[in-house]
Each structure stands twice: as structure tokens, then as C-alpha cells.
Amino acid sequence: MAMGKAYHPRCFTCVVCNCCLDGVPFTVDATSQIHCIEDFHRKYAPRCSVCSEPIMPEPGQEETVRIVALDRSFHVNCYVCEECGLLLSSEGEGRGCYPLDGHILCKSCSARRIQDLSAKISTDC
Numbered sequence: 001m002a003m004g005k006a007y008h009p010r011c012f013t014c015v016v017c018n019c020c021l022d023g024v025p026f027t028v029d030a031t032s033q034i035h036c037i038e039d040f041h042r043k044y045a046p047r048c049s050v051c052s053e054p055i056m057p058e059p060g061q062e063e064t065v066r067i068v069a070l071d072r073s074f075h076v077n078c079y080v081c082e083e084c085g086l087l088l089s090s091e092g093e094g095r096g097c098y099p100l101d102g103h104i105l106c107k108s109c110s111a112r113r114i115q116d117l118s119a120k121i122s123t124d125c
């Protein structure tokens with residue numbers, strides 16, 4: 001590729017990484033700045049509330065897969081029980097999220113906390 005100052009008018013470059021976007025998919029943000037898809041997602045993608053990394057589509061995929069719970073976003077693999085680390089995003093017996101007081105918990109950890117809580121309340125009385 002020629003490295004001269006003159007460039008083809010159709011040869012857009014990404015404002016972040018300067019890669020040439022001629023013939024490859026790109027995205028324009030609200031201020032008309034051209035981004036390659038990857039940088040666009042890195043900049044504007046929702047952040048995972050567990051690892052704080054942007055949630056982006058898997059390589060080769062167009063759609064982002066993310067979990068939204070309690071008004072927070074999660075990577076599929078970050079959506080795990082805070083207590084025991086059980087992956088909550090997969091379907092199956094006993095899976096799924098049972099949030100309690102803003103905590104992401106699996107069914108059994110949630111049930112145990114509720115039990116502890118009600119035990120405390122009954123002894124306090």
C-alpha cells in the first residue's frame with residue numbers, strides 16, 4: 001500500500017487506530033467520527049459490571065450477547081453467582097438468577113441467604 005500524503009477519497013480511516021476502512025465495515029458515531037467496528041464497540045459498548053470490560057460481539061459475530069439484570073450489564077461468562085461462582089446464564093435445572101438485595105445469586109445461595117435472614121429475624125424478636 002502506498003504511504004503518500006494523498007489518499008483515495010473513499011479510503012476512510014478509523015479515528016482511533018487509523019486503519020483503512022475502505023471496503024471493510026465501519027461505523028460513524030454521533031459526531032460523524034469514523035470508527036472501525038472494533039474500536040466503536042470498545043468505545044461505546046456497555047461495560048460489564050463485574051470485570052468492567054466492554055461487552056462486544058464475539059469475533060465474526062455481529063450481535064452482542066450480554067446479560068442485563070438489575071439494570072447492570074454482564075458478559076455471559078461473568079454472569080455468575082457472587083457466592084459460589086455458578087454460571088447463571090446457561091439454562092438448566094437449578095440455574096437462573098435469583099437476585100437478592102442487589103446481589104447476583106444462584107438459586108441455592110439465594111435460598112440460603114433468605115433462610116439466614118429469616119432465622120436472624122426470628123431470633124431478634
Ligand SMILES: [Zn+2]
Pocket residue numbers: 014015016017018019035036038039
Ligand atoms: Zn480502529
Ligand SMILES: [Zn+2]
Pocket residue numbers: 048049050051052053074075078
Ligand atoms: Zn465481564
Ligand SMILES: [Zn+2]
Pocket residue numbers: 081082083084085086105106107108109110
Ligand atoms: Zn451460588
